[in-house]
Amino acid sequence: MKKTLISLAAVAALSMTLAAPAQAATQANGVTLNGVTLNGITWNGFTLNGVTLNTVKFNGFTLNGLTHNGIKWNDQAPTGVAVDVCEPTAAHTCTAGLRAIVLPNGERVALR
C-alpha cells in the first residue's frame, strides 16, 4: 500500500472541496464524500488544493481525527499550553492554587 501524505492544509481543503459541486466528478465508490471519513476509497486523479492524488488508496483514513493510516502527528512541546495559570514549573499542577469555582448559575463554591 502506497502511503499518501498530505498536508493538514490539504486535509482541510479536502473537506471544503468535497462539499463543492465538483465532487460529482470524483470517484467515490458509493461513500458519502462530505461525511469526512473515507474508508477504503480509491481516488483517481483527484486534486486537492493543488495536491494530486493519483490512484491513491485511503484505508481507514479519518480526516477529522488524529489517525492518518495509523500515522500520528507529533509535536515538540510537552504541554501545548499557551497560557499557564497553574504552576509554570515542571510539575504543572493546578492543585495547590485552586481556591474556588463560580458555577454556571453564578454560585461561587469555595474548594477545599
Added chain:
Amino acid sequence: MTRLLSLLAFGLALTAAPALAAPTGGLAVEGTAFVVTTPAARLASLDLVGAVFEIDDGKGGLAQVRIDAVTPAKENASILLHTLSARDPKTGAWTNMCEPDAQGRRAGFPLRGHWDGYRFVADPNTWFLACTSGSQGKCVLWGYDPWGKAPDGRPLADFYRTCQQTVRADYRGDGAPHTKNGTEIDVADIAGVQRHDSLSDPAYMFEAGWGPTGAICVAATRWPDLLTQAALIKASPNLGGPCDAAAARAKGALIFTRIKRR
C-alpha cells in the same frame, strides 16, 4: 511554541473574603473530566460549561479559568476535550489556554498526576491540564491513558511516560526535542494499543525503540538536520548497535516508531 505567561500576569487581586462566605465543595478529576461536588449537587464537566475556576497565583491575586465548551474527542469519545480560556486581568479578555493542535483544535483536559521534570508521576492527589497540542495530551488521545490498562491488561502508565519521549523525539529523555511540529510518525507498541501501518511501505523506516526514560536504541533520527544518528550515538553510545523492532524489544522497548526516509 509554548508560551508561559508568568503568574505575575494575573495580578488582579481578588479578596479572599468571598471565598470564606461561599459554600464549600470539592473538586476531583475523574478520567479527563472535572467533578465538582457541592452540598447540593455533583457536577461533571458537561455540567460545568461556563464555570470559572479561581486559582491563587501565589502573588496575592487570582487567575481565572473558564470552561467554554466540553466535547467528546473524535479519537475516543470517553476523552472529554475542554475548551478553556484564561482571563487577562489587565484587559479582561479571555484567551484560549491551548495552542492549536495538528487539526486546529485548541482544547485540553485535566489529568490526575503531576510531573517530576519530564517524568509523569501517578499521584491521585494532584492534577494538571494537558492540551491536545502537547505530548501530555496527545499521548492520551493515542490510547496511552496513564491511569488505564492495555488490551492485554498491563498498566499504561509507563507507556504514557514512554510516549512523551516518543512524540518529542527526546532520545535521551533529557527534555530536548528533536522534531518539528507536524512530523508524521508511525507508532506501535508491545501492548497492542497502536500498531504499525507502514511496514510494507518502503518510504518508511524504523526509527527507534522507546522506554520511559528515552530511546532504547536509535536506528535513524527523525530530522537529521536537527540531529544526526551518528552525532546522537557519539554522544550516547548506549543508543547505538543493532536497532530494529526485535532488537529494541529485546532491550526492553515499549514503543516503536517508524519515520519517513529523508
